[in-house]
Amino acid sequence: MASAPTATTGALSVSLSGVGRVFDDRVVLRDVDLDIAAGEVIALVGASGCGKSTLLRQVSGLDRPSSGSITIAGTAVTGIDLRCSVGFQEPRLLPWRTLAHNVSLGLPRGTEREEGRARVAELLRLVGLSDSAALRPRQVSGGMAQRASLARALARKPGVLVLDEPFGALDALTRLQMQDLLLDIHTVEPTTILLVTHDVDEALYLADRVVLIGTHPDAPRNSGAGIRSIIQVPGERPRDRGDATLAQLRADLLSGLGVHTHHHA
Incomplete structure (x- = not known):
């Protein structure tokens, strides 16, 4: 008869509604709306400092939004939430x-x-x-x-696994192996995964949807970051890393991040 949400078995849905975060007078996030289905893998990408990690902290209850609300399986996140587990870039x-x-x-x-x-x-x-x-x-x-x-x-x-650049400090080969391991684990122990990464290829390989976080180019200064676009990644996992469809999505994502790519015939 615990009043607070407790640990659970099985993947849980996550819903963010109008989430914003202000530190002192600096707006980091504004009006983030995102519904994540139970068992879905979501990758957040965006420029450094755009608020991706802040968003992860909101979901896991390590930080509180300044506005808006977050629910897991329909129940509000009000503090450190035992339905979530967090993995960091360093093993700690x-x-x-x-x-x-x-x-x-x-x-x-x-x-x-x-x-x-x-x-x-x-x-x-x-x-x-x-x-x-x-x-x-x-x-x-x-x-x-x-x-x-x-x-x-x-x-x-955990019903929700929150990962903040979990493979960012690893060498390239180990990183690819860890990506495959994460997918193997997701098959054996289904959970909802929310992942921050700077690696566009990693996002497209792992995620069902890739969420681009950033400020709109024509937005005024200090307006805060929001969701610029959401890309649905086609195909079943594990995906072919050399798939031409992924290559096009990669170019689209990099363009959204302000990186220009050249296509070769």
Whole structure:
């Protein structure tokens, strides 16, 4: 009979209505409306400092909007929301703890020891770290540390997984492997994913829809960023990274970001 929303199993819908955020007198976000279906993967792209990470913080309850409202499965987000888990660009693991113990920190409070141990083992297996469970963060690669961070975020089976450039610090090959791993996880443990990335190719590979955040070119100064456009990405996942349709969408997105591309016949 908890009054606040609690952890859940299964993907949950998210709805943002008229969301704005002002810091002192600086308008960061204005009038953001977005409905995300349960189980959908949404990528937010936009120039640095346009408010993408701020928007993620609103959804997870780490920050409060100055105006508008956010609901998860129809219930308002009013503070840190246990229906959400957050993954960051840095793994943020405790260096003196093993990977298994770091993953266990994501478990819901009150989890029985045996149940928790089984869940951690299951997650380590899912992210390919079963053989590394007893190692500490300094003993593993950046990609392995980020896998452990992802496992920790999944530990309580969140309805919404919020990821802020989770693969931004990784080398190119590890990044591609982590993208595939995220899709594998999404198949096994469906959750709604809201992802910030600066990598347009990553957005198009992972997401059902790509949301371009930014200020309109003709908007007055300090008017705040909003949703410039939403691109529906066609095709089923996993997608062919070399698909010509994705190449055209990539050019459209880069153009929206102010980057001009040249087409070769």
